[in-house]
Structures are given as structure tokens and as C-alpha cells.
Amino acid sequence: MKHVIIGNGIAGVSAAEAIRLLEATADITIIGDETFPPYSRPMISHVLAGSQPHGKLPIRSEHFYADQKITPLLGRRAVGIDVAGRQVLLADDTRIGFDRLLIAAGADPRPLKAEGLDLKNIFYMRTQEHAKQQVAALDGARRAVVLGGGLVGFKAAYGLLRRGLAVTMLITSGYPLSMQVDETAGRMILDELVRHGLTVQVGVTVRAFEGNGSVRAAVTDAGTRLPCDMVIIGKGVLPCRTFIPKGQIEVDLGVVVDEHLQTTAPGIYAAGDVAEMVDIARGCRWVNALWPEAVGQGRVAGLNMAGREVAYPGSLSRNVMRVFDLDVLTVGNVTPREEAGYRIVQTGGAAQKYYRRLVLRDDLLVGAVMINRIEQGGVLRSLIENRIPIRLPPERLVAPGFNFGQLLY
Amino acid sequence: MKQVVVHPERCVGCMQCMLACATAHSRSLTLFAAVQETPQPKPRIHVGAGRFNEGFPNRCRHCDPAPCQMACLAGAIYRRDGAGTVMINPDRCINCASCAMACPYGVIRFHEDPLGPAGHAIAVKCDNCSARVAKGQIPACVEICKAGALTYEEMDAAMRRKTRDVSRSMSTDADQPAIPAGVALLKTIKQSEIALSGS
Structure with missing residues (x-):
């Protein structure tokens, strides 16, 4: 059996390991854009913040490909798939034949449209190379502008604040992480960032960048000049899907897969940031471009490719982060668009430096936000993911003393 | 065993x-x-x-496969050969709490530990x-x-x-x-x- 994997991020790497577990001699080829050894992408924000060195990024040995007997084709991007001919097309016209294909191409930063993007010290934040360049640009930098208040923008702003820069964050919602947390938690996070020197401007976008070689200022759509030595664009990510033949493989925002991670084309699978499947908490299809999802999906895709039929229960959004003195944990659907049919239970708030919010639908938990004392977050995540009917009164579930033992009756 | x-x-x-x-x-x-x-x-x-x-x-079940190990961003969680014990390498742990999100039993805590690096909080659990x-x-x-x-x-x-x-x-x-x-x-x-x- 000849397996080809597009993408050497954690979804592709996990899939390759799962295939190797079941098929000792199968042919495995990985086509990867990045030439660096398999590394922890979420850790690049720790490198920017200075809390971890760049050298700690690799999470597999430099001999990973040789040890697993994988043929690596690195520094190359797939440009097309010949579904009927069972071949992947590369930019240099090379064709790679496959029996089973995994699309784990990941996602690219959502591009920004503005003038002056070619100036130095304007960065996206996606790869270890970006992190390396950002750290190099810190030398002498005093002021930074961060575009976007989602996960990427938030982590960029936090990292730069930790480095002692004066950071201005431009966001469209009233508070950061509006897709991940509710307003109460969002305001607590915002206050914590502001307390540590963050400047926030709401409802503002950037029209152009000015400078002489290097960026010196960002110009907003209102015409305001924001002086800066460094810019990080964090407007989220988009699945890498341009090379996928849409007529033959169903593509929505991401590549649509079934519970076995198989696309609409038999023998072709997708996993990780590029894949779109049912979200357990939302009950509809969603792209959850997150590290733990990529690990789990990659592994299950690999098992299926090697012939063991394993179902993936669906994806689930989740995030945990430390924001100076706040620990934030969020999972599932925490801000249902219409509150009818949902029950929301909350406790704590900004004054207590402690907050919990649970979102229930009938007897199922579908979302949770915790600020500080987050140790039991995994129990809540497990209740959501496994769709366990909640028999404990929600007031007990949201209380500070909640623990696994209370679920046993 | x-x-x-x-x-x-x-x-x-x-x-x-x-x-x-x-x-x-x-x-x-x-x-x-x-x-x-x-x-x-x-x-x-x-x-x-x-x-x-x-x-x-409540203590660590040393699950197999271990969700905390799969979720660890830093590759700090590993299984000790032979004993089946899931361990956290204190020098690789970055205290990101991804394992707190992964653990279905809520048994991982985060603090400075006498057996870990000085001055840094890390993830700590049963060994x-x-x-x-x-x-x-x-x-x-x-x-x-x-x-x-x-x-x-x-x-x-x-x-x-x-x-x-x-x-x-x-x-x-x-x-x-x-x-x-x-x-x-x-x-x-x-x-x-x-x-x-x-x-």
C-alpha cells in the first residue's frame, strides 16, 4: 500500500505514526512545505514571548523521517490532485502516485489587504520561521501594532507585552477572543492586558503601512497614524484548499470529511486545520483549526488509511491560555447565537478574579468557560465531548468544589 | 505488575x-x-x-493511550517503558495547561515543585x-x-x-x-x- 500525506504538521506526522503502527512495511511519503523537523506550532507564541527558546520547538527527533521509514519531500507544496489518476501534482511538475492520500495541508494566515505590506518588520504568525524573524526584529523595537484580537492576535499581543513593548491592538469586537469566550470573560482578559500596558482600539482596520525600508507607522481607515517599529498580522487562518479539485472533492470552508476522516473521494482523507467535520458542541460542520484536534484527527485518519475502521466522534473547539495572572480555559459553544433552548449557569466575576460559565442544552453540557482554578476543565471537556447526560444539578457543576467524584452517582 | x-x-x-x-x-x-x-x-x-x-x-489513571500525552504541546509527557506509568518531564514542561484540558479526571496541578526547575510552575501529577x-x-x-x-x-x-x-x-x-x-x-x-x- 502506498500512502501519501500532504503536510508535515502535527496532523500529517500523527497520521504517519498511526499508519506505521499498523503497517510496518507500507510506503509512506510526506510532502511538506516546511523543512524544519516536526515542531510544536503553538509553542511559537512562547518563543515570541521569550518564555521558551527556539531550540525547544521540535517535538520529534531530527531523524523522525528515517526512523519511521518515511520518504520526506520537504520544501515543496502540492499544487493539484489527479483524483482519477491517483496522483498528487507538485509545483515542479513531479507526480506522486498514491493508493491512499491524506490532505493535512493545514492553514495559511488570512491575508491582509493594505498598502506597504512589503516593508520590513511586518509579520504573520504561523511558522517557526516567523517566530525567528519576529524575535530578531525585537532588538531596538519599542512600539508594536497587532491586527486582530482572535487567538493569533491575542497571543502576539501577549508575547510582545511580555517582551516589554508598547502594544496597540486593533480589534473588531469589543473585547479580544470573542469567538472563544463570552463577554464577561472577554472583559476580564481585556482588563488584565490593559493593566499590563496594552492599548486597544475597537472597530479599526489598517489601510496602509508607512516607512522607509522598515515599517514606521500603520495608517488606519480613519486616517490616524499609529507609529510602530513592528507589526504582527493575526487575523486568523484559512484552510489551504486552493490546490484541491472542488468538482471531485467537496470543499466548504475546509475539506469536508465523514466520521472516518474520509473526503467525498474514496481513499482520500483529510485531517487537521484543513478539515471540516461535525462539531460536537454546535451540532453542525465547523473547522476547528487547533493542535489537539490535529493530533487526534491525524491519528484516526492514519488508522483508517491503514485499514482499521475507527470513527472520530467529531471536532470540538477548546483552548487554554495564561494571561499574566489569569488562567483561561474555554471549550465548546460558549456563546450560542440564540439563547432560547440553552441554559446558562454562571458564578464569580471580575471582582472575584474567578469566573465560571456553563452552557447546557437539555441535559447535555455544550460549553464551558473558566477563569482561574482551571484544573477540572478537562472533566467538563470530557462531559461535552462524550455527550454525557448531566444528572448533577448545574449549580453543583459550576461550583468551585466540583470534582470527578461528584459524577459517580 | x-x-x-x-x-x-x-x-x-x-x-x-x-x-x-x-x-x-x-x-x-x-x-x-x-x-x-x-x-x-x-x-x-x-x-x-x-x-x-x-x-x-482522585489520582492519575495512567491512561493508555493517554489524552494528556497526545495534547502536550511541548512533548513533555511520555510513558515510562515497562511500567506503563505516564510521566511529565519537568524540564520540557512549559506550563501551558493543555494537559488540564485533556485530562478527563482533573488530576493535574500546576505549581513550582521541589523536584522541578526552580522558580517555574510546571504540571505535576502522580508518578x-x-x-x-x-x-x-x-x-x-x-x-x-x-x-x-x-x-x-x-x-x-x-x-x-x-x-x-x-x-x-x-x-x-x-x-x-x-x-x-x-x-x-x-x-x-x-x-x-x-x-x-x-x-
């Missing part, structure tokens, strides 16, 4: 296991010296209050007392438990005994699986208290 088996129905909530665990993971390995240490050693087994305020000893076991001792929580809520035995034997107890309890003239009389009385009192207070 012996493992720690938890019998929550026997736990009286005395929390002696927490004290013993913290001592076993201190520098000095004695209770009186351990309380003077900085950073203070902390327990890796956690007795929480159950639904009826009864004790519930099956591997240092004690290597010296021929049994896990500290089991050694201290007076109620029989924590035992150290072959998993297969424990499973067989449990199955036998359950099947026996199905017979019409059989008693329920035995709980010591004192423990049963304590539980009845706690449950009645809650019933009377109406919560």
Missing part, C-alpha cells in the same frame, strides 16, 4: 494519603522537614468532596511513586491508607475479585459487597445530614 487500585466506597476522607504523597515528593522525605521546605511539596493525589460530602480519592518502588517500597498513599480505599495489587487479580463480588451480590440471599461497618455508618450519617439540610 502491581498497580494502585482505588476503592472510593471505602474512603473516609481523612486526607492522610495527600500528606503522605506530598512527603514522598519532597526533598527531605520526612513530614516534619517537608513542611519547612520551599517550595512546599504538594500532594499528587486529591481527596475531593463527593456528591454526599464523602471523600473521593506511581516510581522512586519509592525502585527502592522496594510501595506507593506512599497506599502505605498510609487505613480504610482500605487504596490498595496495591496485581490489576488482573483485583479485576477478578471485583467481578466475583458483583456476581455474588446478584444472588438473592447475598449481602452487598462488604464495606467496613464504621465506613458504612459514616457515609449514612453524611448522607442523612445532606438530606436533612435539603440540598
